[in-house]
Every structure is written in structure tokens, then in C-alpha cells.
Amino acid sequence: MNELWDAVVIGGGAAGLNGAIMLARSRRSVVVVDSGTPRNAPADGVHGLLGLDGIPPAxxxxxxxxxxxxxxxxIVHGEVVKAEPTPDGFTVTLADGTSLTAKRVLVATGLRDVLPDVKGLAEHWGRGVVHCPYCHGWEVRDEPIGVLGSAHHALLFRQLSDDIVFFANGTELEDDTRAKFAERGIRIVETPVAEIESTKEQITGVRLTNGEVVPRRVIAVATTMIARTDGIEGLGLPLEDVPNGRKFxxxxxxxxxxxxxxxxxxxTDLTAQVGASAAAGALAGAHMNADLLA
Structure with a gap:
């Protein structure tokens, strides 16, 4: 592990692994550092991926x-605690003390989802609590769905179920949006949400601050998506705030x-599904190989 690698890939998800494949197939020496904490670990399957639809993430x-x-x-299983430029390229240090040096670095750390501050959501994240109609929508079709997100979110999930309740929870809705909801049969609940009620296995309803419980089986949320930066701050990569989170x-x-x-x-692409992330990794890997040639 003491050699000078052509590339270190930080992150062993779809983007990182596909980038590494492109580099390795070009006979570049490449090592992937994988912390083993993929974002989609709670999901039963990956969807919208041609030829592999429904495959378990693991x-x-x-x-x-x-x-x-x-x-x-x-492939090295570990957590990056420091990454910084050196005269020869870059040094990446892991929590166990392992130090890797490389000419190039591919950051594919992914993101973390910050859920709305509502009690009971986290326990069912990735199962009864979903965020993406393209990733999970078919699996919750025809279920009574409660939406804690944007109006657009509610309209997307309405395509999958005719029993949609939008919990405004302080969100101001334009008259035009209310008209669209009325046309599509989306019920609006203005009373703030207190907590999500559930058994150990499934969600049963949404309790409001006035004590009323609205029966629901699925909660669709809009998360705040934050790029994972732990351990790589020393690279000095710029970040920017966007309406749905923060990205490189x-x-x-x-x-x-x-x-x-x-x-x-x-x-860097907060809303990319697995296929798009893998494609981005492949493109980055090919670009890195060309850069090494130059």
C-alpha cells in the first residue's frame, strides 16, 4: 500500500466503483476507500437501473x-480522516493510520439526508418513509400516502396513488397550487404535525398537534441533502448551497x-439516481485517465 497510486477513489458507491473500473480497465493503479455506509442501505432494492431493476443495494x-x-x-475498507495535496500529488490518511499517496483523487463520498424534524420518521426511513417517487414510488403505489415535502412532491406521488394527504406543516401554498390539488383530489391538512405513529413494522398514521390522527401507511418526505465532506476538508474543494441542500x-x-x-x-449531483451516479463516475474516470496521459 506504500506505492504511488495513479488514483485514489474516496467512496465505494456506484460513482466511485464505476470510476475505479474505468481507471483499472485502462491499466491504471487504483484503490477505492470504502467506509461501508452507503446512502441506500435501508432500501430493499435499486430501481430505474436498466437490466438490474430491483437488485438489492448490497x-x-x-x-x-x-x-x-x-x-x-x-478495495480498502476504512474511513478517510485526512486528505491533502503533497508535492507528489495527494496523501489520503485512514482512521487506522494507513496512508495512501496518489497522483489523482476521485471524490465519490455521496451525501447524507437530513429528515424533517418530526418524531418517528427516522425509524422507518427507507421503508415506510420514502423520498423519491422514481426510486420507491411503484412499491408504495395505491397506499394511503402522507406528504411532508413540497407541492411538487405531492403531485408526483399523486401519480402513484389516489389517496394523498399533503401536510402543510407551515408551508404556504399559492392559490394556483391549491387549485391543482383540488383538481387531483389531494387533501390539504393545515394543522401542524406532532409525530408519526407506527408499530414496529409499519406506519399507521400522522398525529397532529390538536390530537387528531390521520391514518397513513406511507410518508413521503423532502430531505435536505448534504454532500459528505468528513475527512476531505484539506482538499479545499468549493461547496455551494442550493435549494435542496449543499454540494461540491x-x-x-x-x-x-x-x-x-x-x-x-x-x-455533486444531489438528485442523481444510482444509474446516473454510476455514469458520472465512469465519465470522471475516463477524464482522469486522459489527464494522466497528458
């Missing part, structure tokens, strides 16, 4: 790691203002 990542190894890449600033193919560093996947 199985998909396991296949990806095997493919990286098949082409000569390395990137250009074409995941390039950054920091020479030798690329970013791919949810760390």
Missing part, C-alpha cells in the same frame, strides 16, 4: 467491488478548481 455494490478487483484495482462545485466530467481532483455522484 448485492450491486458487491458485484461492483468484484469487478474492480477483476481488473486489478484494490464541479465542471465538465466532475472536474474541480483543485487540480488533480474530480467529484462524481451524489456529492
Amino acid at each position: 448485492e450491486l455494490l458487491g458485484r461492483g467491488r468484484d469487478e474492480v478487483r477483476k481488473y486489478g484495482g484494490r 462545485v464541479t465542471g465538465m466530467a466532475g472536474t474541480t478548481p483543485v487540480k488533480g481532483v474530480w467529484v462524481a455522484g451524489n456529492a
Whole structure:
């Protein structure tokens, strides 16, 4: 592990692994540092991925790691605690003291979802509490769905179920939005939400601050999505706040203002699904190979 690697990939999700495959297939020496905490771990399956729809997230990542190894890449399970430029490129230090040096770095750390501050949501995250109609919508079709998010969210989920309740929870709705909700049969609840009621297995309803309980089986939320930056602050990558969270600033193919560093996947594209993240990783990997050639 003391060699000078062509590339270190920080993050072993779809973007990181696919970037590593592109580099390894180009006969670049590449090592992936994987903390083993993927964002989609609670989900039963990955959807919208051509040819692999419904595959369990752990199985998909396991296949990806095997493919990286098949082409000569390395996978290291660990947590990055420091990453910084050096005269030779970059040094990446892990929590166990392992130090990796590389000519290039691909950041594919993903993001973390910050749920609305409502008691009972976190316990069912990724199952009874969902956020993406394209990732989970088919699986909750025709269920009584409560929406704690944006008006657009409510309209998207209305395409999947005719029993939608929008909990405004302080959100001001325009007259035009209220008219659209009325046309689509979306009920609006203005009383603030106190907590989510559930059994151990499933959600049963939404308790309001006046004590009323609105029966629901699924809660659709809009999360605040924050790029994971732990341990890589030393790279000096710029971040920007956007309406739905915070992400790394990137250009074409995941390039950054920091020479030798690329970013791919949810760390820079907050709403990208697995397929889009994998594609971004592949593009970044190819761009890195070309840069190494130059």
C-alpha cells in the first residue's frame, strides 16, 4: 500500500466503483476507500437501473467491488480522516493510520439526508418513509400516502396513488397550487404535525398537534441533502448551497478548481439516481485517465 497510486477513489458507491473500473480497465493503479455506509442501505432494492431493476443495494455494490478487483484495482475498507495535496500529488490518511499517496483523487463520498424534524420518521426511513417517487414510488403505489415535502412532491406521488394527504406543516401554498390539488383530489391538512405513529413494522398514521390522527401507511418526505465532506476538508474543494441542500462545485466530467481532483455522484449531483451516479463516475474516470496521459 506504500506505492504511488495513479488514483485514489474516496467512496465505494456506484460513482466511485464505476470510476475505479474505468481507471483499472485502462491499466491504471487504483484503490477505492470504502467506509461501508452507503446512502441506500435501508432500501430493499435499486430501481430505474436498466437490466438490474430491483437488485438489492448490497448485492450491486458487491458485484461492483468484484469487478474492480477483476481488473486489478484494490478495495480498502476504512474511513478517510485526512486528505491533502503533497508535492507528489495527494496523501489520503485512514482512521487506522494507513496512508495512501496518489497522483489523482476521485471524490465519490455521496451525501447524507437530513429528515424533517418530526418524531418517528427516522425509524422507518427507507421503508415506510420514502423520498423519491422514481426510486420507491411503484412499491408504495395505491397506499394511503402522507406528504411532508413540497407541492411538487405531492403531485408526483399523486401519480402513484389516489389517496394523498399533503401536510402543510407551515408551508404556504399559492392559490394556483391549491387549485391543482383540488383538481387531483389531494387533501390539504393545515394543522401542524406532532409525530408519526407506527408499530414496529409499519406506519399507521400522522398525529397532529390538536390530537387528531390521520391514518397513513406511507410518508413521503423532502430531505435536505448534504454532500459528505468528513475527512476531505484539506482538499479545499468549493461547496455551494442550493435549494435542496449543499454540494461540491464541479465542471465538465466532475472536474474541480483543485487540480488533480474530480467529484462524481451524489456529492455533486444531489438528485442523481444510482444509474446516473454510476455514469458520472465512469465519465470522471475516463477524464482522469486522459489527464494522466497528458
